[in-house]
Amino acid sequence: MAKHSKPCVLLTGFTPFDGEAVNPSWLAAQALDGQTIEGHVVHAKELPCEFNHSLNTLYKTIDKYAPTVVICLGQAGGRSDISLERVAININDARIPDNKGFQPIDTPVIAGGDDAYFATLPIKAMLQKLHQAHIPASVSNTAGTYVCNHVMYGLLHYIKSHELNCRGGFVHIPFSPLQAVNHSGAASMSLASVIEAIKVMITCAVTEQHDIKLSAGTTH
Ligand code: PCA
Numbered sequence: 001m002a003k004h005s006k007p008c009v010l011l012t013g014f015t016p017f018d019g020e021a022v023n024p025s026w027l028a029a030q031a032l033d034g035q036t037i038e039g040h041v042v043h044a045k046e047l048p049c050e051f052n053h054s055l056n057t058l059y060k061t062i063d064k065y066a067p068t069v070v071i072c073l074g075q076a077g078g079r080s081d082i083s084l085e086r087v088a089i090n091i092n093d094a095r096i097p098d099n100k101g102f103q104p105i106d107t108p109v110i111a112g113g114d115d116a117y118f119a120t121l122p123i124k125a126m127l128q129k130l131h132q133a134h135i136p137a138s139v140s141n142t143a144g145t146y147v148c149n150h151v152m153y154g155l156l157h158y159i160k161s162h163e164l165n166c167r168g169g170f171v172h173i174p175f176s177p178l179q180a181v182n183h184s185g186a187a188s189m190s191l192a193s194v195i196e197a198i199k200v201m202i203t204c205a206v207t208e209q210h211d212i213k214l215s216a217g218t219t220h
Helices: 024-032 053-065 123-132 147-161 191-207
Strands: 008-014 040-047 069-075 082-085 087-089 105-107 116-118 137-140 167-173
Touching: 008 024, 008 053, 008 147, 008 191, 024 040, 024 069, 024 167, 024 191, 040 053, 040 191, 053 147, 069 147, 069 191, 082 123, 082 191, 087 147, 116 147, 123 137, 123 191, 147 167, 167 191
Parallel strands: 008 040, 008 069, 069 167, 082 137
Antiparallel strands: 082 167, 087 116
């Protein structure tokens, strides 16, 4: 296992899915690959929008880099802001088939695993920093039941079961403007803003060991 002397952060994004030409989660992650933020090298990795294969790719990449922070990114077309996911649940219930045509319905992500895991990133502190940077953001209490929730659950399960010295979580981002022109009425966020948001989140995650108390509850 190649361990790097400098501490590092792993950032993942997904391949396009559901007929889209791009996935802004990967475009944003890719843009930060190789940069150093607060002394942490950022490694970006593209995950396939596929059940199981996405997780195998993620696990291999974690083993390769031994990151201290993992932030997985995904697109949530229709959402209006940066969504800091609080929780991943142990269920796959695919609305549409994945990129390999696989459509699991009501199966566990990890058989016998806990019902749910909470993100171990300081999501409230990240929320505050995003707002201070004038970037629209909120805490989300559902990452859905598709590949993104699958990856978030698998990530947190891997960290816990392997007792890794690593914190992890998942962030959903809106459509990019180039996608939103084909989705009348849908919100979008420029890639530049998403990239800025990721820098703010990484800075916060590597400098704040403890989260803050900040009201961010919602009814959804
Ligand atoms: N979003 C999907 C999977 C890949 C992505 O970018 C989701 O929210 O599950």
